Amino acid sequence: MNFTAPESLIFWTTIIFVIFFFLLKKFAWKPILVAVKSREESINNALKSAEKAKLEMQNLQADNQKLLQEARLERESMFKEARDIKVKMIEDAKGEAQDQANKIIEQAQAAIESEKKAAIAELKSQVANLSIEIAEKVMRAELSSNDKQLKLVESMLGETKFN
């Protein structure tokens, strides 16, 4: 191996390396390391905030779920209430109608009864009048001759027992 001159290489290596080192340190390594580090931090922060957002999202979703559940329950209860009201209303209506009907029927019956009574009474009075007229006419016809009158007196007397 040709050792040209140890002092040359040692001298130049030292000089070049030291200058090279300080130049690189100032113009390359510092900016690069700072940039890499700050970017790493920003990436970490971004990941952290993404994680946080995810958690928030999950919370939000859970909230939504809960709200939805509540709404569903409320709707169901409302439905139930409505159904109850409907049934009750129908029932009430039915009851009222029944009452009304009963009342009307009762009134009708009462009316019929009174009409009937009146009719009967009228009928009675007419029958009485008619019977008197008939009796009058019959009497007249029966007692138109003396014979007949005598016969009647006789029959009546015959009937009458003298005690």
Place this chain on the structure above:
Amino acid sequence: MVIAKKSIKLIAILIFVMLPFFAIASDGGENKEFNASELINDHIGDSHEFHIADWHGHPISLYLPVILWTENGLTVFSSSKFHHDNSGEHVVEVNGQEFVRHNEVIYYADKYETLSEEDKGAFNFEARPLDFSITKLVFSMLMSALILFLLFTAVARSYKNNKQAPKGLAGFMEPLVTFVRDDIAIPNIGEKKYAKYMPYLLTIFFFIWINNLIGLIPFFPFSSNLTGNIFFTFVLSFITFFITSFNGNKDYWKHILTPPVPKALYPIMVPIEIIGIFTKPFALMIRLFANITAGHIIILSLISLIFIFKSVFIAPVSGAFVLFMSILEMLVAALQAYVFTLLSALFIGQAVAEHDHH
């Protein structure tokens, strides 16, 4: 379309694999005996000029400046003045001083004459001026620093305009940066203190990696074996040592100077601990140097097989092995950068760790 793309890729890979063959094929020339170890030494070593290719026996090179600290002061001239001579024959005269070059070491011409073969070498400071030349490796280092600087300032700029997910270049580089942070710095240094050392760890990681990769690309302006050079790895591991020692807290030094063992063992343990301060960066230095150089040597040896056997039929075999090794070396390039950075982080972590007392 897909098939066309694939075949283009295949051809591109083949050309890249074959390129060093052309370079070497033109290296030896007709009359010279092929010498594999010389060739390998040339390729893994340093030089004053950047050899690009040979054209009709004439080498084409990028001539880099030679900067010498001589007895008369600073001297600068182009390496073209040596006219590719590396045997110490061609004398170059600059400012009244004469120099020769032998095996990529520049000597004073007059002193070189008197040197025996064993005295020649890079460590003979008597016979040569201090050499601060911009050599091939220094050139390559400057280039890699420039590439990295442009690359990462572009990445840094893209963050200014883009606050969202990274895209393009930043998207590609950011995982690497966060890898260094999350898998190297934080586990070894700790959440509290890692930030201070991040710039250093990132710098050595990418600096070593890119230079490992540059060394694997077999043509100009790449192919230099910078991270496989022990002086380069020495400087890097020395910086780690420096940071470790100067940031070491009370606990760290207490553990070294008064280790938690019976006092009778101090004469053994304290020297061991003190040696340990130095062996850690020493291991760093050797590990990177040896791994990268070994990879280069293996690839070059496989290519040299063709010229040793002097047969074209070896070429496919050795080409296949070189392809395999190149892919393996790409893994090693990243791995060694990782290991160097990891161990640096570990040593720093040990030095700054706060013990809960044991």
